[in-house]
Amino acid sequence: MFRLTRRSAQMQKNNRNKKKDGADGFRPVLFGGIALTVLLLFFAVIFSSQEFGPFYKLLLDVAGPIQKGTNYLAAPFHSVREKYLDLLTVREEKQRLLEELQKCRAAAYANRGAAALNARLRKLLEFKESSGLPTVTARIVGKDPSPWFRSVIIxxxxxxxxxxxxxxxxxxxxxxxxYAASSGYAKVLLAISPSSAIDVLLQDSRVRGILKGTGGNSYRLEYILKTVEVAKGDHVVTAGYGGMFPPGLPVGIVSEVIRNRRGMFLEIEVVPAVDFSTLENLLVIEQKKKEFRP
Structure with a gap:
């Protein structure tokens, strides 16, 4: 009796398992059929222009919301993709503009340098033509860094x-x-060197003095008596004595006059007519002089 009951229970369990396996196998087929039907309707809606009956309209009402929902869900992804592509485009454009800006700046610097060089060369040419003196054009190729014996090599x-x-x-x-020359180069003692001394005149009063360098970008005008009227802004030119420099060449402008209680002479500071910090092209006047000893 016990064996029959146990066998009957086992048979019922096997039948339930068979039914469950059958149901599990039927579900994918059912879902696949539904999906295939919806897909066919979707293609029918898109590619067909024929009119169908009420069943087609019903299916169309079902497929429409599905397609609308799909587009709604996909819209944010399209937006993100477009923004990402736009960002890449902006970065590329920014890089291109930066490169163009650098090229424009380099061209602007080159143009300014060329304009400044052109202006300096024009002044050299004007001096050469107006002075009527034989000259040799030279270019600075080296500088002496010493502040006490300032010179350049041409x-x-x-x-x-x-x-x-x-x-x-x-x-x-x-x-x-x-003050020194080889076959291909020469050394020039700058007028602002403390080793330099030049005979000069105050252009208006024609009073003579000695111009000495300070080692910086200025001169000291010495041996001008206190009785002489000297004012800020007076021009100083070469005197031409001793055959060192031709007379009347610009030297500088008086920037300060100090009258001390002691002593016979004024203390006069002169700003050079030449900007020694930007020297590049020079003219050597071919005029034999006494040997210069710095």
Whole structure:
């Protein structure tokens, strides 16, 4: 009796398992059929222009919301993709504009440099034509960093007609004097060097003095008596004595006059007519002078 009851229970359990397996196998088929039907209707809606009956309209009402929902869900992804592409485009455009800006700046710097060089060369040419003196054009290729013996090296020498004792100028005024020369190069002692001394005149009063360098960008005008009227802004020019510099070349402008109680002479500071910090192209006046000893 017990065996029959146990066998009957086992048979019922097997039948339930078979039914469950059958149901589990039927579900994918059912869902696949529904999906296939919806897909066919979707393609029918898109590609067909024919009119169908009420059943088609019903299916169309079902497929429409599905398609609308799909587009609604996909819209944010399209928006994100478009924004990402726009961001990439903006970055590329920014990089391109930065490169163009750098090129424009470089061109602007080059143009300003060329304009400044052109202006300096024009002044040199004007001086050469107006003075009527034989000159040699030179370019600075080196500088002496010493503040007590300031000098520059130029790319002209004995083979170019440049010799010791020749004055050196720019279109603005005097620069210094050649004190050493080789076949291809020469060394120029700058007028602002403490080792330099030049005979000069106050242009208006014609009073003579000695101009000495300070080692910086200024001169001291010495041996001007207190009885002489000297004012800020007076022009100083070369005197031409001793055959060192031609007369009347610009030297500088009086920037300060000090009258001390003691002593016979004024203390006068002169600002150079030449900007020694931007020297580049020079003129050497081919005029034989006494040997210069700094």
């Amino acid at each position: 790319d002209r020498g004995l083979s170019d007609g440049v010799d010791k004792g020749m004055p050196v100028v720019t279109g603005e005024g005097i620069v210094g004097q050649v």
